[in-house]
Amino acid sequence: MTQKLAVVFGGSGFIGRYVVRQLAAAGWRVRIAVRDTRKAQFLKPAGDLGQISFIPASVTDPVSVAAAVHGADAVINLVGVLFDVGKRSFKAMHVTGAANVAQAAMIAGAKTLIHMSALGADAKSETAYARSKAEGEAAVRSAFPNATIFRPSVVFGPEDSFFNLYGLVAQVSPFLPFFTNANPHAPEGGGSKFQLVYVGDVATAIVQAVTDARHAGKTYELGGGRVYTMRDVVQIVNRETMRNRKIIGLPYIFALPGAYIGAAVRSLMALVGLPVDLLMFPTTDQLKLLKAGSVLTGNLPGLEAFGIEPTVAETVVPMYLKRFRAIQQNKKLRVAAR
Template sequence: MQDLVTVFGGSGFVGTQVVRALARAGLRVRVAVRRTNVAEGLRLLGDVGQIQIVQANIRNPESVARALEGAQACVNLVGVLYEAGRQKFASLHAMGARNVAEAARAAGVTRLVQMSAIGADAQSESKYARTKAEGEAAVREIFPDAVIIRPSIVFGPEDDFFNRFARMATLSPALPLIGGGKTRFQPVYVGDVAQAIARALRDPACAGQTYELGGPAVLTFRELMELVLEETQRRRFLVPLPFAVARAIGGVGDLIAATPVPPPLTTDQVAQLKRDNVANPDLPGLEALGIRPTAIEAVLPSYLYRYRLGGQFAEPPENNPAAQVDESGRTPA
């Protein structure tokens, strides 16, 4: 084992895979998280003593500096999909990214990877996208050699996107097509994103680059919902939902976000859905890092089967009347 890498946000959906990829590459990994109790299991992803868990909050510069002591490299994965309590887009995506970059520079860190997102744009209607762009700008200003990683929607067993709509399909006779379902996405596998981060961190030739990561297929929102229904073996109506109506529903979600219950939709997420989420062909992607993108069809069945009637052992819907819905949206008796 050689260099020490500090990973901020290493206990999350993407972070867990990044920690595993770095450990497999033989690096020592220090995982910096707000709540250490939720990250203890990460130690099992490496050899004895290879993975260390420390407390840090990127809103607190002192704790960030402590987490970077002795580190040669750093990965910042911290981000939120919606605002709740003190977890605000600006404080995490923009100010937090600046705190990490400043502390990394002061600590003599030589390699930094900043996680952003496709659609990061200082002029965007979405606050999420604006603050992601602000974070990129802050990192570039302080640490010009940093690598910026922008994935499309990331899929995998614990993702928030496909699991959310698969759960919805188990409860509702219909799935919404926000904005008519025309928005395009390029879903990318979480394992590929983790490998990309690990390789970009270790390869000096990647310094200063911005990578946009997408999978091998571009699919519309409607096609993604059809895929969810196919994999969960459920027949549900697909109902177009104009952006104005979706925004009203998102307003209710904004109120729910103030509670411990995750909101089904927020106004900012509606704003994000107004723009395609597809990798820019003029920027390097997975192939430039020597990674062959994983097809969504190869992974989705492995975790959406649990949303079928009977889970793994569910019958196909044509053989299972309980999984069918008639024209009125009711399940046949």
């Protein structure tokens, strides 16, 4: 029997690689559609000979999207950006790109479309990111009404840019700062709250939605089993990196100068074609997102609809934060374990 074909836009990304591996393990042929197929080659061993293929495509280019989805049984769109800069604007990537993929999937006769949005997607949100995600969802629903939409909270895993960013800060800075609106010493001064969700759980839900028609037309919010404050997060990072940094809670106003400088530098980087996500400063939009936190509303179904018991961050994060320890620390632990 011929294997079914799933086309994964953004298959080489953080979440994409887990989706590709799980689809391949479930017996799907997987075609990875990304701009730079060389960067996706590391996924070739995820399948048998010929099971994983690659096609250069950009979601903003309808011709390449149509070629990518040709013959697809399922289409999964995992393309998104964190910075609203130049040609890779929120509008282009989250709205126009999402609509291009949904329309092409419909025309190609795909049975399933999975679209990745984000928790907090809301047409009336204060943040441009969340508004564009809501607009993208609407465009997807109108082109492909039976699409399954996922809204994950912040996703953690070995390649994440959340714990890893803090790990890097712990490595180089004597302080581990977090932002809060309240007195940082008060019980409620731990900063924004996040219901972090494990990348493997997100991928498992996506792969189930691809194969089980009961998920068609539904929207899910994906979050983990525990809500973490930003103080909890930096405490985990401090403990696991064994750096013993001073944790300090700062008012959000302290982050603003970095955001303004970052915006100016990022625009210059985009002008000369450098990747804008190399810069660590959050944008003002990201600061608003950070302030809002990312906790399930409880109004939509979540991981339980897939029978998934959420993976707890403390069981996975230590494995990849180890690399931010001082070399001597790991040596000491090895000696102690002998």
